[in-house]
Amino acid sequence: MQKPELIKPMTDEYAGYLFDESRTMGSADYIAFPTDENGIVSVIRWCNENDVPLTAQGGMTGLSGGASPMKGLALNLSRMNKILGIRKGDDGNFYLRIQPGVLLVQLRKALANKAFDIGGWDADSVETLRGIKAGELFFSPDPTEPTASIGGMASCNACGARSYLYGCTRSHIHALRVVTADGKVCVLERGKQKADGRRFTLNFTDGTSREYLLPDFETPDIKDAGYYIRKDMELIDLFMGSQGTLGILSELELKLMKSPGHLWGLTAFFPDDENALTYVRAMKGHPDAGVPYFPYHPASIEFFNKNALDIVVRQKEFTPAFRQLQELPDNYNCGVYVEFNNESKDEMPPIIRALAEVLPAVGGDIERTWVARDELELEKLLFFRHTVPETIDLIIEENKKNEPCITILSTDMAVDDAHFDKLFHIYKHDLTETSLHWIIFGHIGENHVHPNILARNREEYEHGHRIFEKWAADVHAMGGSISAEHGAGKIKRKLALIMYGGENMNKLVGFKKSLDPKCILGIGNILTME
Amino acid sequence: MKITVCVKQVPASNEARLDPVTNTIIRDGTKSVLNPFDEHAVEEAVRIRARIGGTVTAVTMGIPAAADMLRRVIAVGADRALLLTDRAFAGSDTLATATTLSAAIKKDGMPDLILCGKMATDGDTAQVGPMIAELLHIPHVCNVSKIIAITEKNVTVNENTDDGVNTVTVPLPALLTVVREINIPKLPSVGGILRGEEAQIETVTAGDLDIDPDRLGLKGSATRVVSSERPNLVHHTVFIDGTADEQAQKLLEILDSREVR
Numbered sequence: 001m002q003k004p005e006l007i008k009p010m011t012d013e014y015a016g017y018l019f020d021e022s023r024t025m026g027s028a029d030y031i032a033f034p035t036d037e038n039g040i041v042s043v044i045r046w047c048n049e050n051d052v053p054l055t056a057q058g059g060m061t062g063l064s065g066g067a068s069p070m071k072g073l074a075l076n077l078s079r080m081n082k083i084l085g086i087r088k089g090d091d092g093n094f095y096l097r098i099q100p101g102v103l104l105v106q107l108r109k110a111l112a113n114k115a116f117d118i119g120g121w122d123a124d125s126v127e128t129l130r131g132i133k134a135g136e137l138f139f140s141p142d143p144t145e146p147t148a149s150i151g152g153m154a155s156c157n158a159c160g161a162r163s164y165l166y167g168c169t170r171s172h173i174h175a176l177r178v179v180t181a182d183g184k185v186c187v188l189e190r191g192k193q194k195a196d197g198r199r200f201t202l203n204f205t206d207g208t209s210r211e212y213l214l215p216d217f218e219t220p221d222i223k224d225a226g227y228y229i230r231k232d233m234e235l236i237d238l239f240m241g242s243q244g245t246l247g248i249l250s251e252l253e254l255k256l257m258k259s260p261g262h263l264w265g266l267t268a269f270f271p272d273d274e275n276a277l278t279y280v281r282a283m284k285g286h287p288d289a290g291v292p293y294f295p296y297h298p299a300s301i302e303f304f305n306k307n308a309l310d311i312v313v314r315q316k317e318f319t320p321a322f323r324q325l326q327e328l329p330d331n332y333n334c335g336v337y338v339e340f341n342n343e344s345k346d347e348m349p350p351i352i353r354a355l356a357e358v359l360p361a362v363g364g365d366i367e368r369t370w371v372a373r374d375e376l377e378l379e380k381l382l383f384f385r386h387t388v389p390e391t392i393d394l395i396i397e398e399n400k401k402n403e404p405c406i407t408i409l410s411t412d413m414a415v416d417d418a419h420f421d422k423l424f425h426i427y428k429h430d431l432t433e434t435s436l437h438w439i440i441f442g443h444i445g446e447n448h449v450h451p452n453i454l455a456r457n458r459e460e461y462e463h464g465h466r467i468f469e470k471w472a473a474d475v476h477a478m479g480g481s482i483s484a485e486h487g488a489g490k491i492k493r494k495l496a497l498i499m500y501g502g503e504n505m506n507k508l509v510g511f512k513k514s515l516d517p518k519c520i521l522g523i524g525n526i527l528t529m530e
Numbered sequence: 531m532k533i534t535v536c537v538k539q540v541p542a543s544n545e546a547r548l549d550p551v552t553n554t555i556i557r558d559g560t561k562s563v564l565n566p567f568d569e570h571a572v573e574e575a576v577r578i579r580a581r582i583g584g585t586v587t588a589v590t591m592g593i594p595a596a597a598d599m600l601r602r603v604i605a606v607g608a609d610r611a612l613l614l615t616d617r618a619f620a621g622s623d624t625l626a627t628a629t630t631l632s633a634a635i636k637k638d639g640m641p642d643l644i645l646c647g648k649m650a651t652d653g654d655t656a657q658v659g660p661m662i663a664e665l666l667h668i669p670h671v672c673n674v675s676k677i678i679a680i681t682e683k684n685v686t687v688n689e690n691t692d693d694g695v696n697t698v699t700v701p702l703p704a705l706l707t708v709v710r711e712i713n714i715p716k717l718p719s720v721g722g723i724l725r726g727e728e729a730q731i732e733t734v735t736a737g738d739l740d741i742d743p744d745r746l747g748l749k750g751s752a753t754r755v756v757s758s759e760r761p762n763l764v765h766h767t768v769f770i771d772g773t774a775d776e777q778a779q780k781l782l783e784i785l786d787s788r789e790v791r
Contacts, residue, residue, distance in 0.1 A: 113547045130551045266720065326717060349727060356720050366720040373602065376542060376563060377717060 004042040022408045024065030030073040037250040045183035053523040056244040058152030061145040064489025070524040077101040085125035100151025138259040140166035156487030157241035161300030164445035175253035181516035188236040215507035245522035265339035266371040275363035291361045299341040301445030308441040315391045409464040414448035415480035448484040472498040488526040531584035533575045534641040537568040540652040567647025573715040576607035597731045605718035605726035618736035621748030628661030633739040644705040663705035670705040
């Protein structure tokens with residue numbers, strides 16, 4: 001087979017495609033920017049024939065090195081960024097068909113403003129769109145970085161603050177077209193193709209089919225960004241969370257929700273982490289003794305410890321865009337952001353009154369709060385939330401100038417409600433003992449905060465990795481997941497090994513080889529090969 | 531110090547959205563908000579009160595539903611709010627609006643300082659603030675980006691102009707219109723929202739004002755809107771190809787042909 005024209009040599013002009021947001025530096029000999037599925041197929045076939053490893057890339061916003069290529073070819077899907085059509089299902093829901101390179105921000109704008117480029121849409125889609133109002137439909141997954149691609153989000157089964165209420169990306173994807181390592185295409189729709197016990201068949205669009213066998217163990221039950229393996233499972237779920245190691249997504253069909261009528265939220269500040277933990281338990285409907293019961297359901301609950309707030313305050317002096325941030329209260333310590341997605345704004349006043357009772361009871365103060373009463377004001381709180389990872393990026397970029405091996409060191413381990421406080425105290429204990437620069441922030445509602453270690457030199461970077469490995473063992477012992485949303489990628493591959501164990505890791509590798517015998521797809525992601 | 535802030539409710543967005551299927555303007559989903567410049571005026575009033583004490587009164591002319599916006603203004607720190615609402619005010623242009631507001635402000639007891647946003651984002655005239663000052667016979671400074679000092683007698687401010695920044699001192703009472711850079715408006719607290727909910731919004735009608743009815747509403751307006759049209763926006767994009775040198779040369783020719791250089 002001749003090398004497709006689409007494949008270009010990796011020259012300096014493409015240097016920006018060698019690393020993702022984690023700053024994991026990769027290397028590649030080739031790069032390709034397909035614009036349609038046929039392009040992906042021709043590139044994969046050539047790679048498979050010539051034993052060239054291939055790494056899929058979306059928005060390059062990942063935090064685990066999943067899109068950083070390990071030799072071979074970078075398959076960049078950013079030019080596959082079209083929204084292809086919409087249909088109304090028999091269940092009354094709307095389903096939107098997109099290419100994998102569509103960005104989250106692009107999708108949100110299209111839905112909010114009914115701003116679709118309908119050139120190329122079929123007549124049914126145009127007719128369906130006619131009856132839809134701007135802002136009526138909603139795609140809930142919200143990883144903090146809005147320039148993430150939907151294909152990338154599906155690939156690592158990304159979560160976000162609102163997955164506390166609505167679930168991770170996986171639950172909002174209805175169908176996929178997947179290109180396998182030999183360049184065949186299969187169409188998988190939720191509810192249609194399931195495994196029979198551990199056996200399953202993939203039917204390809206060329207009329208052929210092939211049988212496979214799932215590994216004989218189940219991946220953790222806690223929300224998990226890695227492989228999803230269950231008996232009798234939906235086959236579509238194999239290709240979400242597996243970070244481009246089993247197949248490449250060429251098209252996705254998203255199940256859209258009806259937009260909540262009124263989005264609002266508040267950030268409350270507390271004198272100590274323990275007050276924040278008590279508040280979070282109350283927000284989740286499990287109040288401590290003496291704390292009033294809070295009968296409402298937040299869409300998200302996010303935490304910022306003092307160090308996280310400190311880095312943003314410091315960065316405000318140097319980054320003009322951050323000057324619009326709200327001023328923190330005097331003597332702040334930590335903060336908790338809680339968001340509510342209600343049907344109408346009339347639901348807000350009773351919730352405010354309930355919060356006014358809970359806050360003093362957990363050691364908070366009704367005056368030390370920022371309330372965003374509508375979506376416009378909410379943008380200010382979400383902007384604040386987003387500045388934390390943005391600031392981490394800026395600090396790591398700076399620290400990397402001194403020591404090139406440094407990457408973002410962020411964990412996204414998760415445990416169940418019963419174990420979270422214990423894990424949080426382990427994090428704090430292990431970090432407080434060191435002289436490392438660390439922060440903790442993130443999705444406390446779902447029991448996965450992000451302790452980050454901002455390494456300043458090689459020694460600190462290696463120390464950070466050792467601490468993460470210790471935590472992976474702790475989390476594994478609690479029955480948790482080592483990566484609840486970012487994917488193990490390359491940075492957390494060792495942690496994946498700790499979580500799955502050597503024996504199960506070998507089973508996963510064997511399973512991957514049944515789909516990808518030459519091991520060309522997503523090399524270096526998740527799996528530890530012998 | 532007695533501070534009065536003039537506020538207005540405006541549509542949340544002035545961006546036109548076109549429906550891709552019908553090619554008509556999408557009107558649904560546009561909510562009313564506090565005029566963004568007025569947010570800064572309210573914040574500045576609250577900050578002045580925190581520094582030197584006093585009271586902050588918000589005043590608006592609008593439909594009864596504008597009471598919600600006034601509750602939001604109390605939530606971010608105003609002490610009380612006046613809602614001027616009457617059918618007699620309908621159709622007011624900037625002059626009739628300024629006449630009504632100035633009469634209400636005077637009736638409420640002349641404040642030491644009046645703050646307004648630079649302009650409202652739905653009309654973009656920037657006329658009402660200065661007109662109120664003229665009608666009340668007090669000095670005013672527009673486009674204020676910083677309050678440098680304030681005493682019981684006068685206020686010193688930075689005024690943005692086309693050429694730079696003037697530092698101006700005016701005696702009180704005075705009126706200032708403020709620009710966005712003056713401060714970052716704070717979000718309300720839970721406590722503030724409860725205060726807003728519980729507040730009594732004071733309603734003022736035409737009969738409460740000592741003013742000739744012919745100076746109010748459409749009758750009192752000096753301007754008439756004859757018709758409104760959407761501007762025809764035309765974008766011409768020229769793509770220049772070739773090597774870098776060729777592209778630069780072609781760009782220079784284009785700039786020369788338009789006498790830009």
